[in-house]
Amino acid sequence: MSDPKIDGLELKPGFKGMADDTGSDQTMFKGVHWGKAMMWIFLLSDTFIFSCFLISYMKGRGSTLVDWPNASEVFGLHVFGVEVPLLLIAIMTFVLITSSGTMALAVKYGYEKNRKMCGWLILATAVGGLIFVGMQAFEWSKLISEGVRPWENPFGAPQFGSFFFMITGFHGTHVSIGVIFLFIYAYKTFAGHYDDRKRGWFTSMKGDYVEIEILGLYWHFVDLVWVFIFAFFYLW
Amino acid sequence: MSEIKEKEQSTTHKIGIYLWIWGLLFVLSFFSYMVDWYQFQGMLRWSLILLFMFAKAGLIMAFFMHLYWERYALVNVLLWPMTAIACFIFLMVAEFEYTVFTRLFYFVVGG
Numbered sequence: 001m002s003d004p005k006i007d008g009l010e011l012k013p014g015f016k017g018m019a020d021d022t023g024s025d026q027t028m029f030k031g032v033h034w035g036k037a038m039m040w041i042f043l044l045s046d047t048f049i050f051s052c053f054l055i056s057y058m059k060g061r062g063s064t065l066v067d068w069p070n071a072s073e074v075f076g077l078h079v080f081g082v083e084v085p086l087l088l089i090a091i092m093t094f095v096l097i098t099s100s101g102t103m104a105l106a107v108k109y110g111y112e113k114n115r116k117m118c119g120w121l122i123l124a125t126a127v128g129g130l131i132f133v134g135m136q137a138f139e140w141s142k143l144i145s146e147g148v149r150p151w152e153n154p155f156g157a158p159q160f161g162s163f164f165f166m167i168t169g170f171h172g173t174h175v176s177i178g179v180i181f182l183f184i185y186a187y188k189t190f191a192g193h194y195d196d197r198k199r200g201w202f203t204s205m206k207g208d209y210v211e212i213e214i215l216g217l218y219w220h221f222v223d224l225v226w227v228f229i230f231a232f233f234y235l236w
Numbered sequence: 237m238s239e240i241k242e243k244e245q246s247t248t249h250k251i252g253i254y255l256w257i258w259g260l261l262f263v264l265s266f267f268s269y270m271v272d273w274y275q276f277q278g279m280l281r282w283s284l285i286l287l288f289m290f291a292k293a294g295l296i297m298a299f300f301m302h303l304y305w306e307r308y309a310l311v312n313v314l315l316w317p318m319t320a321i322a323c324f325i326f327l328m329v330a331e332f333e334y335t336v337f338t339r340l341f342y343f344v345v346g347g
Binding site: 011013014015017018021022028029030031032037040044047048051052055056058059060062063065072085086090093094097100101103104105108111112213216217220221223224227228230231234235236 | 248249251254255257258261262265268269271272273275281282285286288289292293296297299300301302306307308309310312313314317321324325328329331332333335336339340343344
């Protein structure tokens with residue numbers, strides 16, 4: 001998505017281009033907005049945090065001699081008298097993917113300077129995030145009422161609770177922060193801050209639709225982390 | 237004028253690609269839910285979970301996060317650190333296997 005055209009510089013593609021970019025004695029990420037580069041570096045560090053959580057979960061689950069709780073039963077729901085395994089988690093996954101898709105389209109319409117469409121799609125993304133957080137709150141209160149604590153639970157190995165609350169809690173915090181920013185950016189988009197190049201609150205940077213892409217990177221990352229949590233914590 | 241047009245094309249893509257990726261993500265999520273629904277066990281379960289997980293993660297990163305269209309300088313800075321995580325996973329697998337061994341040896345066998 002970066003703009004590969006820079007005055008007075010011919011950028012080569014592929015690994016040759018990478019060597020040239022890196023050794024150019026200039027900015028290394030050619031055509032990449034500094035905010036986007038910084039967001040990527042933040043996401044890289046966040047990747048390490050979530051990796052540490054998931055690796056410690058692997059270590060804890062692998063080293064206990066007590067049976068691990070069966071996720072598809074623990075997270076199952078009674079719907080119309082039928083026990084459906086992992087139902088809530090599956091719905092949460094679909095909600096998050098839906099909001100990820102609307103965010104991707106919002107970025108696209110932002111770059112096309114389609115203000116209304118971009119704003120509505122960001123708003124839809126925020127609503128999707130809110131639904132996700134709401135369902136997570138429901139899931140937490142259900143498990144807490146069933147007696148799951150960070151130090152004990154009625155289903156199996158006592159470590160289950162601490163890993164569950166830590167990992168999904170940290171992810172839920174990310175979603176909540178994302179929702180707050182999505183609402184702020186929806187307002188800024190509708191108010192036309194990116195068309196008027198209005199300066200932001202904490203920065204002298206002029207408003208630009210690239211900010212929607214930076215926000216989108218964060219939101220897709222939240223979805224990306226959920227892909228791994230879904231696979232390792234709920235399905236494994 | 238033509239230069240401006242070219243510039244616009246470089247930062248935006250057809251809506252079709254996003255809808256395709258979106259649809260694929262739904263299908264892959266549905267498949268990974270089916271892994272649990274049909275209660276596959278053992279190696280089949282783990283390999284399917286990992287397959288669908290990496291496919292979804294790859295699609296999100298490549299197209300929703302635009303890495304497929306970024307220059308290699310950025311892509312490589314982001315992807316090479318993942319090898320450190322892979323090393324860490326191998327270290328911790330060795331660690332938990334040793335912990336299990338000591339627990340079995342002292343708690344079950346009796347030292």
